[in-house]
Amino acid sequence: MQLQQHEHEIAARQLAVLVVTFESRERAQRYAAEMKLPWPLLVDESRRLAWGYGMDRGRRWDLYGPAAIWTYLKLLARGRRLERPTDDVTQLGGDILVGADARVLLHHVGSGPADRPAVSEILERLPVVATD
Amino acid sequence: MARPRMTKLDLTGQPALPFALTDTGGQIHRLEDYAGRPLLLVFHRHLA
Numbered sequence: 001m002q003l004q005q006h007e008h009e010i011a012a013r014q015l016a017v018l019v020v021t022f023e024s025r026e027r028a029q030r031y032a033a034e035m036k037l038p039w040p041l042l043v044d045e046s047r048r049l050a051w052g053y054g055m056d057r058g059r060r061w062d063l064y065g066p067a068a069i070w071t072y073l074k075l076l077a078r079g080r081r082l083e084r085p086t087d088d089v090t091q092l093g094g095d096i097l098v099g100a101d102a103r104v105l106l107h108h109v110g111s112g113p114a115d116r117p118a119v120s121e122i123l124e125r126l127p128v129v130a131t132d
Numbered sequence: 133m134a135r136p137r138m139t140k141l142d143l144t145g146q147p148a149l150p151f152a153l154t155d156t157g158g159q160i161h162r163l164e165d166y167a168g169r170p171l172l173l174v175f176h177r178h179l180a
Contacts, residue, residue, distance in 0.1 A: 003174065016171045018161060020153065023179050029156045031179040042153035042161055050175050052149045054141030093177035098148040100168050107144045113177065126170055 006119045007038050013126055022047050022091055047091065055109050057090040071114040097125055 003010070003017065010017060017039040021028050025043050032041040044050065095117055097106035105125045108117050143149075148171075152162045163171075 010172075014169055016166050016169055017174065018153075018171065019174045019176060021176045021179055025156065027179060032156045040155040040157075040159070040161060042155050044151075044153050049149060049151045049153070049173075053143065053175075055175055089178065091177050093175040095175070096143075096148070096173040098163075098166070098171040098173065100170055102148050102163065102167060104143045104146055104148050105170070107142050109141070110177070122172060 002116070003119060004035075004038065009119070009123065013123055015123070015126065018042055020044050020049065022050065022088075050091070050094070053094060053096055053107065053109065055092045055094050057088075057092065095122065097122055099127075 019037060019039055019041045021031070021041060021043055022045060023031075023043075024045065028041050028043050031037075047055075092109055092111070093113075093116075094109040095106065096104060096108070099105045106117065106122060110116055148163055150163045152160055154160050
């Protein structure tokens with residue numbers, strides 16, 4: 001997970017992270033252990049929250065096109081074992097940044113696996129915290 | 133619940149949607165638990 005490479009930077013900005021999956025609890029537990037996720041992995045099999053943020057079905061070109069294939073090849077090159085998805089492969093993901101005032105600072109619905117905002121883009125949206 | 137069809141949605145500047153979801157350890161997380169600090173929700177389309 002690209003975000004994990006920025007774990008310390010994220011912690012320094014006091015940004016809480018929750019990862020949300022639509023897959024089963026058993027699979028989520030296996031993934032969290034395998035990836036040594038430093039953040040909670042929430043299970044939303046109903047997908048209501050994702051749908052509320054407009055994460056609908058993706059287009060085939062975005063899901064299976066060159067950018068998506070390149071993303072998966074990079075994961076394989078890093079030694080990741082890719083599992084066959086067990087549910088709706090057209091479901092889109094995304095990133096929602098919520099400010100301290102509980103308002104949305106960044107609303108990004110990914111068009112496919114290759115479409116995620118850079119961590120720097122996410123952190124730029126956060127207000128600078130004054131330090132003594 | 134049937135999946136709704138949506139047009140492109142942008143809730144930037146709007147109140148975040150409330151949630152109460154359970155993590156892999158059985159703990160419930162709610163939006164209000166994170167009041168006063170920024171929060172990033174990362175939705176994985178599937179666990180590769």
